[in-house]
Amino acid sequence: MIKKINNHPKSLRKIPTHYCAGCGHGLAHRLIAEVVDELGIREKVIAIAPVGCAVVAYDYWDFDCSEAAHGRALAVATAIKRVRPDNIVFTYQGDGDLAAIGTNETIHAANRGENLTVIFINNAVYGMTGGQMAPTTLLQQKTATTPKGRDQKLHGYPLKISEILALLPGVKYIERVSLHSPQEITKAKRAIKQAFTNQIEGLGFSLVEVLSSCPTYWGLSPNQALSWMREVMVKEFPLGRIK
């Protein structure tokens, strides 16, 4: 007799998401839900949803969530964690949210060494607002606001926020992972679990940067988008433990 060997995570509602076909957000949501189930922290976890395509993540996760104004997730998370230190608090933020409008909150929360977990979704564009350039957009990458490709003379270089944060003594753990293959997805889950475990053990600020696809605003099919990540994006954003 054959049996079902994979189960829908309890921490993820069984409803369709609004994400585009092939979008990495759905995958990242599932990995977090699986980790929360496996660590048995569903009653203790509090997510801070961002502004961006994942703004309604609170509709998809089946545990407590709060919303924050654009870029302010780590300020809200700091407050919640300080008032309720027994809860496991994490933010889920895009590159526009964490590394553009929220750079200030991000750097200071990291520098204070807040005992928080950050899941940073780097898809190299602003998805929600129509595919504009993000700080993490690659050189030569075409976006709605860089129709000829990102030019460092005009737009600067892709921002390596994870490497910058790694310099801060308050930061405990930073790893960059990618969602471009089943093997890398499995590694991503391991890193996410580590970032949550660190908080449970009181070790301090932990961040996982997740390279994630936005086929819609990269102008690629979902499969082409994964190839682009594998061949181009990981060269600019090398995978592995940063701190």
Next chain:
Amino acid sequence: MAKIKIDREKCKGCLLCVSVCPKGLITQAEKLNKKGVKPAQFSRRAISSEGGTPLKAGKKGGACLGCSLCAVICPDCCIEVWK
């Protein structure tokens, strides 16, 4: 003996599962689902790439391994794996 079940109504037709199945057992259906997309479909035997379905080159033929690669890469939790 293994097999997968794809929720054809939830599927958005991204076809990432098609590209990772080492046996080429997943293709795109001809019939639209209620969302208006052609979802992924499973067949117990490998299907040739005729019909415009982007099948990955590689080892084809043979039965489902229950390897779960399709379920791991599905962004929408549409795939159950039975083994």
